Amino acid sequence: MERALAVDLGSHKGERVYLQGWVHTIRKLGEVNFLIVRDRSGLAQVVMSSADMKPLAGLQSETVVRVEGEVVAAPSAPRGYELHNNTVTVISPVTEPLPFPINKKEITANQSVFLDHAVIGLRGPRERAVLNLSAGIMRGFRETLNQRGFTEIQTPKIVAAATESGANVFAIDYFGQTAYLAQSPQFYKQIMVGVFERVYEVGPVFRAEPHETIRHLNEYVSLDVEFGFIDDHFTVMALLTDLLRGILAHLAVAHVDDIKLLGARLPVVTDNVPHIHFHDAQQMLTDRFGVTDAIGEPDLSPQHERLLGQWAQNQFGSDYLFVTGYPMIKRPFYTHPDRARPEYSNSFDLLFRGTELVTGGQRLHLYPDYVAAAQARGYDLKPFETYFETFKYGMPPHGGFAIGLERFVMQLLELDNVRMATMFPRTLNRLTP
């Protein structure tokens, strides 16, 4: 006899099979007990007499069991089949009650209690679906890029110098020397454009930002892309649009159940995702939305982003809006300036439902420009030596972007906190589990 999965019961109609999984719920209706078993494929209904239930006496939900029985059609059961005439064997008993129930429609524990017991809480069907969608985003990301000639890279996370400004890095003792955790694979992905032209990386990044917000984590997964032979940041925006389409198409096909369970609204990527220049965005916020704190600022506030997101929705029916040309002063030194208006950059943010999801742009590609840009900001050139060597020896015009995986999940599912979009969040006050 082979193990059957909950989802496959229908293909074994009339046969005896066995399931393995966790006791998700037991419901008693008079003399009949409905045992709901959860395995990796989903939930299965097992109909048990009181005598059948004996092995489970005194045990709690999450007990791991083997249930052998006969597959019977039952319109009211999940996917139309259930098990009858069963034998239950306990594999791993659970004797203590759970810290909170995970078999209700939603887990009602408060967030801090939930996170303390995430090792159990993540077994909840909704929580599991969130993480499954997260896996689907990574898969859609890689498959779309693989089809477009990109090569996957894995770059070091322990680095000798801070990637960008030197602020907000975690320091490590590396055999008596101070090293740092990489804030992004930025330098390495650019270097690897010299090797493969088109690269991507999915990996952890570390930001020692000493504040707690609903949309920041101190360690998160960054989906990084970088590629060469571009015209300018519009080439990068076109790839990003294409990539988002690829990811969402993958989710729509491979994650139907997760999307349904979570009631997620998959966004539509319109034929031409609208874009607006930073300067024009500030002007419009002021003239049209009566905002008084935009013009003169080098960045947009979260409230500005929300207003712009609503505008994109109303005006273009788009969940996405590119804001281009952020002031150079707010962008890292390797950002390529707009040749026509050098105070603005060839960079962009992608707003998704009114919140920044992706940052990207064109980078400098000529060695003298790197030296000049670093010097103009008063940086010591020494830590950049090997990075700059890349540009001394021939680099094409190139650019790229980074998508924060958890932020993407959060906004896709309209979660109210990025902590609920990851398995074990790392924040200012949370280092466990």
Next chain:
Amino acid sequence: MERALAVDLGSHKGERVYLQGWVHTIRKLGEVNFLIVRDRSGLAQVVMSSADMKPLAGLQSETVVRVEGEVVAAPSAPRGYELHNNTVTVISPVTEPLPFPINKKEITANQSVFLDHAVIGLRGPRERAVLNLSAGIMRGFRETLNQRGFTEIQTPKIVAAATESGANVFAIDYFGQTAYLAQSPQFYKQIMVGVFERVYEVGPVFRAEPHETIRHLNEYVSLDVEFGFIDDHFTVMALLTDLLRGILAHLAVAHVDDIKLLGARLPVVTDNVPHIHFHDAQQMLTDRFGVTDAIGEPDLSPQHERLLGQWAQNQFGSDYLFVTGYPMIKRPFYTHPDRARPEYSNSFDLLFRGTELVTGGQRLHLYPDYVAAAQARGYDLKPFETYFETFKYGMPPHGGFAIGLERFVMQLLELDNVRMATMFPRTLNRLTP
């Protein structure tokens, strides 16, 4: 006019196209110059008169160019086509000679010089092929596991407590608190078996081992697998065998050129990969190979592994050999003992061409067993609290393994140092580039 890739010239016969890439080599034969341009797809030959060459006067190899010309059949050119009647435009000039040539059959710079300038050295066709194969291994790994119902996870790299023994961990200052870099995702992948049953992770792990060897890195990429509802470690070994077959099949199809360029011998995974118990291996080493330092030791030495690898090759024609049942004393506390002989474990190493490539086994799955095992080793239970909670609330028999990506590449390609199997190695004395 669309950009053509080197590999696609043949599909544009008779047309004018343009290439973009790096000047790999220039060979002068009398009046004719052969400009070899490298792009992400490979090398293309461009036939140039001396007049055509003017834009490249004084410039070095690795200069980035655009070459427009006519595609002409030429049996002696790579893949049978070359460009004639060309116009070269310099995109990014290189004016300084490279630290070492990267356009010869092999890069002859010594390893330390090579690694200092890896940002350029990795552009060499062999070096590039090594990293491309590495990407292929990751892809084959994920695709094989996706087909078998596994879910990808991304677990925290900043952790509150050392994963295993507490030795050899890098410490981090986490907002004034001491945290550590994860030595492996072991605890997290087990926890996630409770959620998804079958999980994998591809990500960095960190080992603060203060010594330099040809087969160790202080940061490397671990291909981790963990899954539930196993019988014992033989179920795990069967999955690993199946996975290796999947990875190698992917390489054989998708990496023909890399394998050819590198002269790699892809191993054959025989129908039944041979296995030998640790106890019997020591006995055989002693009785048959005259080894005097095996019996009584709790582990195999590298020399023992080499001898066993040769034996597997001679006896079974297998590049692989499982050694099972390592002594409990040498395995982490969460290892499941062999019920019949509790001094031995339900664990294994997989030797590949006589060197350990994979370590794995069955884990404990019952809460009381965890408490007892940790106490027997004198561990403080406090740091394990959330990890142990997983087992309190129902875990099936489970197991898994970890493959070191760089080690796999090294042994697959028979490289003499693991540093040549990764882009930017981190070792005791190397933290850059």
